[in-house]
Amino acid sequence: ARLNWSEDESTHFHHLFTMGPMKFDDLEKTAKEVLSDDYQTSGYQFKAKQKTSWQGSVVTTAVDLVPGSKDGVFTPSKLTWRLPTPMGCPFFVIDKLEVDKKGGIKLETSTEKAVKGLKIEVKPELSDPLKTKSTLTYTALKDVRLALDTKGIEVKDLVGELTYQPCAAAILGVKFAAPWCPDVGLRATHGPFFASIYAKEMFKQYSLSCHYKYGDNFRVAGSYTCGGKKGGSCALGLMYSCNKNTTMKLKMERDMSVSCALKQSLAKGFTLTGGLKYGMQKGDYTCGLQLSVE
Secondary structure (H helix, E strand, O other), rough: OOOOOHHHHHHHHHHHHHHOOOHHOOHHHHHHHHOOOOOOOOOOEEEEEEEOOOOOOEEEEEEEEEEEOEEEEEEOOEEEEEEOOOOHHOOOOOEEEOOOOOOOOOOOOEEOOOOOOOEEEEOOOOOOHHHEEEEEEOOOOEEEEEEEEOOOHHHOEEEEEEEEEEEOOOOEEEEEEHHHHHEEEEEEEEEOOEEEEEEOOOOEEEEEEEEEEOOOOOEEEEEEOOOOOOOOOOEEEEEEEEEEOOEEEEEEEEOOEEEEEEEEEEOOOOEEEEEEEOOOOOOOOEEEEEEEEE
16 A cells, blocks of 8 residues: 655654764664663763853753762762853864863864865863874765764774765765775665664674654654674664653663653753663663753
């Protein structure tokens, strides 16, 4: 039987699935939104994000609540700044200036002003400059995304990728890394249907993801990996949007673990995310909760 969708439904699915050339690792993103995102099944965290009046800077504070330690409850925190125009300079952006719970500092900067269509990202390794990471992303070609990742000065650490969208319904991807046998990926869409496949580890591992969206509220997704280091891993998940403020998720994985998650918008800028994971083989469970304010 032929499936027919109205113009409004086709437009809705088009916005959901059509994303243009993207990162190679994001080809399966549509399914991962159901199977991976927002499963806060361990740990308790408070996260606050605030945009300031100082040159549009954004400050994010993440505080973990860790009970049960020998010293009682403690709350390690992480502070992150984003500076769109550091010191008034519009040429580059400080995407991340982070101080973690151990006092470590991470710095990530980028610019799109050097060459049209080229984004340059640099992540200095402050303890060892020779391990500095950088990424070049070129998007000036129609329906094409080119990227090159480097780490230090070693050629063996180079990673290149190409994604190409020949039509609205498909995106092809290739990723090169030492020993230079490419990983290949494909994503395809048709109406409410989505599927992606990866061939990795010198074509010894194949990963398949699929997704179906029914109406505005219900989504189902599954994944399976054949061969390679992760051979046999699989997952099946459901996502239901009760309303614009409440989303529920449920998934089962190969190890016979069941995870459920709830994301609730309490008010504008206040979001509560909670989850529970239960292992049916061992009878153990973990749970988690996160409150985000922005």
